[in-house]
Structures are given as structure tokens and as C-alpha cells.
């Protein structure tokens with residue numbers, strides 16, 4: 001008999017879970033009436049998600065059994081919710097209007113640096129070197145607000161592939177270039193190697209003190225100093241900030257330089273508004289909670305293996321990898337906080353592309369594929385360009401794809417359509433079989449009034465809190481990422497072996513074959 005409190009029990013040992021499963025299986029795949037929640041200035045439409053009064057009641061009971069209210073408070077209080085690293089996950093503090101002193105101090109330092117660089121018209125070029133959580137957020141913000149041109153050039157270098165740093169530096173004047181080394185750990189091989197190349201590039205251009213053109217953003221200032229930087233060149237964040245939750249910290253300094261410090265402030269303000277909503281809205285009207293529960297139903301009960309993100313705004317191309325890391329690095333786990341196997345499917349594979357490109361790439365699969373996937377449609381009601389016609393068509397496509405997934409098309413409908421074209425009955429009957437859409441395929445529509453720093457900040461915080469709730473219900477720790485370490489350790493060994501070190505006996509035959517082959521053919 002499991003004596004653990006419900007808040008810690010394996011999900012499948014909780015009666016509340018089984019009640020939720022039953023409610024989901026009994027409920028219609030589309031809500032009987034529009035289900036729209038207002039949050040952070042956005043409208044979140046969950047109509048195309050499985051829903052009934054029983055679904056809502058059992059979801060609330062499950063959250064209560066998981067001690068949702070106190071778990072949420074612990075998150076906002078900076079308690080050590082990251083249980084396996086015994087740390088807080090206090091990213092909400094980074095967007096608090098009156099944060100703790102060290103956050104306020106660092107925020108002020110970063111802002112002053114940006115303002116000084118602007119007033120002195122310094123740093124025509126920014127090369128942002130960082131990867132994962134130290135990269136996607138900045139790329140997203142710059143892509144969203146800098147697409148129509150900026151006076152500074154900004155380049156991103158993440159991959160260890162030398163073509164990335166080559167392209168990142170190509171054509172830039174080293175004398176006008178600031179290198180931003182963004183790395184929480186200051187240990188990431190790709191980032192340190194790429195930073196070395198940037199230093200060499202400046203030296204090769206005759207710059208005597210290249211380190212004077214470098215700033216670092218890190219939670220490991222000691223390492224940055226040992227690397228050669230002065231304290232004044234180091235902007236801090238803390239180990240209680242997860243990399244994939246760090247855009248709110250000084251990690252955003254390059255974005256401030258590229259698209260303006262007001263953008264960074266706007267992001268934080270939007271996220272803060274979503275924090276307040278998450279903290280105060282009742283369960284049934286709490287957008288992160290309802291998105292989270294719908295996602296759990298789709299993944300753990302209705303067996304959808306993935307989640308598709310279709311952002312109907314070309315400025316949000318980097319939103320997909322941003323959410324991929326946020327969701328998959330947080331929820332890609334098979335054991336709970338106590339290391340016990342989780343006996344239901346957890347974090348889905350997240351994939352996607354901006355709409356309408358996506359329609360001509362994988363929507364065939366979403367509409368008629370054997371699996372399908374829940375879709376998050378993300379759009380802006382108002383455009384920032386001069387062509388109303390384009391925006392009308394964009395929104396029309398977004399609504400149309402969603403409607404087709406939600407309502408489907410029956411054989412009869414397809415048949416009548418073909419017959420209406422004057423096709424023969426026999427031919428129409430044959431073709432109609434290929435034109436059926438099952439319908440009842442889940443989706444959310446997240447409509448922002450306009451793409452502003454505020455609305456983007458609110459959107460990112462919405463997903464952060466959704467991930468927190470899903471972690472809580474599945475019983476896993478969404479704030480660690482132990483699974484990324486093993487490959488890094490193996491890569492360090494293999495790097496040495498490719499350079500001539502004795503091969504490890506632990507390699508399998510295939511890996512050993514490739515090490516020997518690559519080594520023997522190294523040019």
C-alpha cells in the first residue's frame with residue numbers, strides 16, 4: 001500500500017487520475033460552446049479541446065491532490081522546487097517590478113551598459129555567442145522586433161560547426177564588433193570554442209586587446225574572470241535561473257542592444273502580467289492551467305505523441321525552437337521526482353513552423369495522417385506592415401486550418417462536393433474516400449492583439465507556467481536536464497580520440513569503426 005501523500009504518489013496510483021481519464025474518454029472532442037480565456041492581453045481559445053463539466057471538475061480535483069496551490073506559491077517564493085539540484089526556479093523574480101537587490105542591481109547595470117553604448121553609438125556589430133537557453137530567447141526577440149532593420153548588425157553563433165562561426169564573423173569590421181559570450185555555466189564547449197575563434201579573429205585584425213571588446217553573461221562569474229574578463233565586463237544571473245527560463249535576465253542584453261532596452265522591459269512587463277494571472281485566476285479561467293491539462297489529456301490519455309506549434313507570423317520563426325527547448329528539456333523525462341518510473345507518457349515531441357509555410361509542408365499529415373497532433377495556432381490580430389490584404393488572408397488561413405482539424409469532413413460531404421463538380425457517381429465515390437477529414441483533432445488558438453514585447457513576454461510566460469503545471473501533475477522535476485550530460489562526456493572523450501588519444505575500450509564496434517576511420521583520414 002503506497003503511503004506517500006497524493007501530491008507525491010505515482011499518477012496511476014491516484015484515484016483522481018483515473019477519474020480524469022474517465023472524464024476525458026467520455027467527453028466530446030470539441031467543447032459545446034466557445035471556451036476562451038483572457039490572459040496577458042491575449043485570448044486563448046480552447047474550444048477544440050476535449051471538454052465537459054466533468055473534465056473540468058476532475059482536472060481541478062487532480063490538481064488539488066497534487067497540492068497545486070502550495071506548489072505554485074513555492075515556485076513564486078523561490079523555494080527549492082528544482083528538487084534534484086536543490087535550487088529554486090525563480091525566473092519570475094527576474095520580471096518582478098521590485099525584485100531582490102541583486103536582481104535589481106544587475107538589471108540596472110545591463111540597462112546602463114546598453115544606454116551608454118547607444119549614446120556613444122558604439123558597437124555597430126554584435127556577435128552573440130551562446131547555445132540553447134543562452135541563445136534561442138535572444139534570437140526570438142531580435143527576429144520578432146528587428147525584422148524590419150536595426151542600426152546594429154547582430155549575428156548569432158551557437159553550433160560548434162566551424163561554418164557557424166565563420167558565417168557569424170564574415171564581413172564584419174572587427175574594430176566595431178562587440179562579442180557577447182552568453183553561457184550560464186561558462187563551461188559549454190561550443191560557446192567557449194567559438195569565443196576563442198572570435199578572439200583570434202580580432203587579434204588577426206590587429207586588435208591588441210580583443211578582450212576589451214567582449215562581455216559575458218553568466219551564472220559563473222569566477223570562470224569568466226579566470227577566462228580573462230574584468231568584473232565590469234561580466235553580467236550575472238544565478239544558478240536558480242534555468243537556462244531555458246533565462247531570457248528575462250542579462251541574457252537579453254544583446255537583444256537590448258539590437259532592438260532597444262524598452263523591448264526587454266516590455267517583455268518583462270508582459271511576463272509579469274501573466275505571472276499575476278497564473279497566481280490569481282481561478283482554475284477554470286487560468287490559461288496556463290487549462291493549457292497544461294488539455295496537453296496532459298492529449299498526451300497521456302488520447303495518445304498523441306507530439307505537439308505542433310504553428311505560429312501564423314513569420315517574425316516568430318524562432319518561437320518554435322524556443323518552445324521546443326522549454327517543453328522538451330523540461331518534460332522529456334521518464335522518472336518522477338523520487339526517481340520512480342512514470343507509468344504514463346510524459347512530455348510530447350514539439351515541432352512546427354510558421355504558418356502559412358507549414359500548410360505547404362506538413363498539414364497534409366496533420367489533417368489526414370494516421371496519428372495527427374494537437375496544434376497550437378498562434379497569431380496576431382493586427383499586423384505591423386502596410387498590406388491589410390496579406391493579413392486578412394493570413395488570419396483566414398489560420399482559422400481555416402483550425403476549423404478543418406476541429407470539424408473535419410465526412411465521406412458524404414466529400415462525395416457531394418465531387419458530384420457538384422459534375423464528376424460521375426462512380427468516380428466521385430472513389431475520390432471521396434481520399435478526401436475525408438476525421439475532425440476532432442485538438443488545437444488551441446492563442447490570439448495576441450499585436451506582436452509587441454508585452455504580448456510576447458506574456459506568451460512565453462504562459463508556456464513556462466503550462467510546463468510547470470504539467471511537471472507537477474506528471475510528478476517530474478521540470479527544472480533539471482540530467483539527460484544532456486552523458487552525450488557531452490562521451491563527446492569530450494571522442495574529441496580526444498579523434499585527435500590521437502588511445503581509444504576507450506568502452507566504445508561499441510560501430511563507434512570504434514568511425515573513430516578509427518575519421519582519424520585515419522583526417523586531412
Ligand SMILES: O=P(O)(O)OC[C@H]1O[C@](O)(CO)[C@@H](O)[C@@H]1O
Nearest residue numbers: 132133134183184185188243484
Ligand atoms: O548556458 P550554458 O551553460 O552555456 O548552457 C547552454 C544550454 O545547454 C544546456 O545545458 C543543454 O545542454 C541547456 O540547458 C542550456 O540552455
